[in-house]
Amino acid sequence: MNAGSVADLEETLASEPASASRARRLVREVLERHGREELLDSAILLVSEVVTNAVLHAGTPIGLRCRIGADAVRIEISDGSPVLPSIRHYDDIASTGRGLALVAELSQAWGLEPNEHGKTVWFEFRSEGVGDEGVPAATQVSVRPDERIVRLVGAPTALVQATIEYGDAVLRELALLALGGELDDELPDGWHLPQIDVTPILAAAEEARLEGRAWADLELHFPVSSGTEALERLRLIDRADALARAGRLLSAPALPEIGVCRHWIYCSISEQLLGASPEEWELPEHLEPTQEAATLPESVVAEVEATATATIVADDANRILVVNEAAGALLGWDPAELRGQRLVTIVPPELREAHLAGFARLQLTGEGRILGQSVEVPALRRNGSRIDVVLMIEPMTYFDGRTSYRASLFPVG
Helix, strand or coil: CCCCCCCCEEEEECCCCHHHHHHHHHHHHHHHHCCCHHHHHHHHHHHHHHHHHHHHHCCCCEEEEEEECCCEEEEEEEECCCCCCCCCCCCCCCCCCCHHHHHHHHCCEEEEEEECCEEEEEEEEECCCCCCCCCCCCCCCCCCCCEEEEEEEEEEHHHHHHHHHHHHHHHHHHHHHHHCCCCCCCCCCCCCCCCCCCHHHHHHHHHHHHCCCCEEEEEEEEECCHHHHHHHHHHHHHHHHHHHHCCCCCCCCCCHHHHHHHHHHHHHHHHHHCCCCCCCCCCCCCCCCCCCCCCCCHHHHHHHHHCCCEEEEECCCCEEEEECHHHHHHHCCCHHHHCCCEHHHHCCHHHHHHHHHHHHHHHHHCCCCCECCEEEEEEECCCCCEEEEEEEEEEEECCCCCEEEEEEEEECC
């Protein structure tokens, strides 16, 4: 688009939730004034997404600019954060991280422009036949001189992704509540998101996972200043997790292994930027759930215990609630011994991180790839041997509002 064209809309918005709706209204008015109603749905959706992200992640005044030309409509949104957003490397059921993916999908051109005051996210809707030669390599950022290498040694790739995703989700909810004045007791100094870019962690873990590596040594580059920001982000996520346990967030509390992985990631960044050597990941054993056990109706417990099919019921904290005699015999356990244990107890060690990552995403999204499906997996018996079973898992929600999961196990062969 002609860089010299005059802005048809130029506005400075406050860093508050109401700015998203104000931005939508302003863009709607200018497009309708110029007879570009065909762009309303896409433009308003993208403006809302990018402005909301600026409110949540930058915490600075937000610049909104719109230029309408004969062959294109260009919208620019600026903020004072130096951290450049990118298309997040989450899987298809992730609950967050879709902002730039939407921009890339719905606009004909887009880009990121860092500057001395922060950055600008821009996108264009172009007329048919207009080329894309002006589109920069938006997410390509060279390594800065003040950056150092951080290594996450033996990182469990799926669990790392789930850990970062959980942090992003609860920080987004925390920000919305804080900006709405509902957490003044917890955050008396107001909302501020630590300016550390976690995208490289997600990208490295995703690349390794797609290569079939359940564990990998991830090499990352961070500015030296990111050490302090990493610890501040860790503190905020820990605070959000505590609020989730107290029932003040919609998000469920994190699994304890997610908390351990979170501390390992951010402490590794902080300590290595201060010159410490990397510490290899090790999955801890016998962690207790962070929630009280869910409550099942007595009639459901009696029905599960009476059924001839091997059946286990676990709650949303990964705790086994009910084991019938058939399941105990199949796995070599006395049912009374297995009740109250974590589900990871019957998962082979090499699959536990992947199991926990999938369970954590199930907590966040309420969706799981194996729900309602027949899936063949190995189970760990009490004596350490393995048995292949076909699982059928169904969610169940009762009067306490918690979701539990009923698994029917059928031996293979």
